[in-house]
Amino acid sequence: MQATMSDEMLELIAQRFRLLSDPMRLRILHQLQAGEKSVTELVEATGASQPNVSKHLSTLRTHGLVRRRQEGNMAYFSIGAPFIFDVCNTVCDSMKDELEQKTSLLGQIG
Amino acid sequence: MQATMSDEMLELIAQRFRLLSDPMRLRILHQLQAGEKSVTELVEATGASQPNVSKHLSTLRTHGLVRRRQEGNMAYFSIGAPFIFDVCNTVCDSMKDELEQKTSLLGQIG
């Protein structure tokens, strides 16, 4: 990170994190990691309502995190910003590490 | 990321991102990157009110992102989860990349 950080920059970064701060959106993105999916497929996979999925997809698209392709009646969505998975992996790794630390501490006690 | 993702796991990941989704908290963390700082120092550096800073520090601490050390009258805070900077760097890099892409596209047009 830089030495100084402008307000706009901070706002942009925060915004990106905010997009990733919702379980349902994470679920959608997780599904898209396997490849392009239609709205209906995402509805089935996530268990959310169709309007809910559509709205999330809309906000994700507005911010460039997913792409949309229309084919006939259906809309196919796919990942639009690969950085997502780098970020998620980093977070998952950190959680795994912390979990292991706690586990090993428990091992020392027991 | 794994093939399947439990609800609790998604909630935990989302929670971490939520912590990073606020500009003021990012500002605080950014300040702490340079090293341990007291609340007063953070108040001065961020321009926020003291209660506001304290509250953010409290939530960050609750989730293990910062550590607290008391010395006499003052409380010194420091980064408690190094993964933060990996994540932030990934996001910053992605934004830089996208910016460069847009810039080069503009170059092609102009």
Next chain:
DNA sequence: ACACTCAATGCTTACATGGTTATATGTTTT
């Protein structure tokens, strides 16, 4: 004990956001 300083804690307000329901738009099929 008192005053002073640093930090934390309610309390309230204002605003953003996620979810639901109902409806609209758009496309294919009959």
Next chain:
DNA sequence: AAAACATATAACCATGTAAGCATTGAGTGT
């Protein structure tokens, strides 16, 4: 053109949360 299907949008409600303000709590020095 009418019905059926896929997706998007609008209106609404409930909840969460960030910021401000006043206050309390905790430590230090007189």
